[in-house]
Amino acid sequence: xxxxxxxxxxxxxxxxxxxxxxxxxxxxxxxxxxxxxxxxxxxxxxxxxxxxxxxxxxxxxxxxxxxxxxxxxxxxxxxxxxxxxxxxxxxxxxxxxxxxxxxxxxxxxxxxxxxxxxxxxxxxxxxxxxxxxxxxxxxxxxxxxxxxxxxxxxxxxxxxxxxxxxxxxxxxxxxxxxxxxxxxxxxxxxxxxxxxxxxxxxxxxxxxxxxxxxxxxxxxxxxxxxxxxxxxxxxxxxxxxxxxxxxxxxxxxxxxxxxxxxxxxxxxxxxxxxxxxxxxxxxxxxxxxxxxxxxxxxxxxxxxxxxxxxxxxx
Numbered sequence: 399x400x401x402x403x404x405x406x407x408x409x410x411x412x413x414x415x416x417x418x419x420x421x422x423x424x425x426x427x428x429x430x431x432x433x434x435x436x437x438x439x440x441x442x443x444x445x446x447x448x449x450x451x452x453x454x455x456x457x458x459x460x461x462x463x464x465x466x467x468x469x470x471x472x473x474x475x476x477x478x479x480x481x482x483x484x485x486x487x488x489x490x491x492x493x494x495x496x497x498x499x500x501x502x503x504x505x506x507x508x509x510x511x512x513x514x515x516x517x518x519x520x521x522x523x524x525x526x527x528x529x530x531x532x533x534x535x536x537x538x539x540x541x542x543x544x545x546x547x548x549x550x551x552x553x554x555x556x557x558x559x560x561x562x563x564x565x566x567x568x569x570x571x572x573x574x575x576x577x578x579x580x581x582x583x584x585x586x587x588x589x590x591x592x593x594x595x596x597x598x599x600x601x602x603x604x605x606x607x608x609x610x611x612x613x614x615x616x617x618x619x620x621x622x623x624x625x626x627x628x629x630x631x632x633x634x635x636x637x638x639x640x641x642x643x644x645x646x647x648x649x650x651x652x653x654x655x656x657x658x659x660x661x662x663x664x665x666x667x668x669x670x671x672x673x674x675x676x677x678x679x680x681x682x683x684x685x686x687x688x689x690x691x692x693x694x695x696x697x698x699x700x701x702x703x704x705x706x707x708x709x710x711x712x
Contacts, residue, residue, distance in 0.1 A: 530703030653686025
């Protein structure tokens with residue numbers, strides 16, 4: 399007998415302090431007592447956004463003015479298949495309160511791990527915690543130039559997620575650069591992901607590890623502990639599926655468009671990117687020929703945002 403399918407619209411609602419709103423499920427409800435992102439089931443005639451507007455008026459007494467797609471999560475429970483259609487909003491009217499008697503709370507995104515959520519909410523928590531812009535570092539003639547470019551990106555572009563990519567450096571030089579980059583990222587409230595050996599990653603103790611696609615496909619289990627970001631480069635459905643099997647927290651998918659460094663390369667395009675992202679339950683950044691101007695488009699087709707060297711490494 400096929401499982402019943404449940405389509406739910408949910409919201410990551412942010413206030414001016416960057417906190418996100420969560421609500422506690424009633425004790426008599428399915429998975430009662432757990433925390434969740436507010437929302438509810440779609441009526442037969444509703445789109446996800448229409449259902450979200452209605453549910454938030456009924457549950458919280460607020461009116462959504464503008465919202466953007468955040469992530470769509472498919473999750474299998476023993477008795478049902480659930481699709482969580484999650485939207486992000488910073489633009490609403492009213493002060494949210496539990497109109498149905500439920501507890502509500504504003505929480506810093508980094509503190510969400512302290513709360514018990516249904517299993518299907520894991521990818522949403524990662525999407526809420528991750529920024530929408532992802533800098534991959536590029537070339538620098540020397541360490542002073544590297545430091546200047548990183549400082550500019552962190553301050554002027556307000557970058558909060560950085561991958562240190564430096565294939566031209568040997569292990570010792572990479573480690574020295576990583577230690578300086580980590581200190582600078584911590585100073586500006588950004589997370590640093592290292593694209594390096596496992597040994598160097600453990601020595602530096604950065605915020606996460608990036609797996610190139612070749613290493614990704616060779617692994618059989620997650621190489622680092624939970625609590626650190628694990629990211630991966632992917633270029634097709636097979637690699638995306640492998641990233642999910644390993645428990646990667648997020649991935650890049652490329653090339654979306656042709657780039658000057660790879661003219662004539664076969665590209666994914668926005669339509670196929672949407673189809674590929676729909677098959678996985680983790681945040682995915684669109685990479686390759688993308689700029690900040692593509693941010694809304696990337697999110698509209700299901701991506702977390704955009705990743706880029708050229709756009710941010712100036």
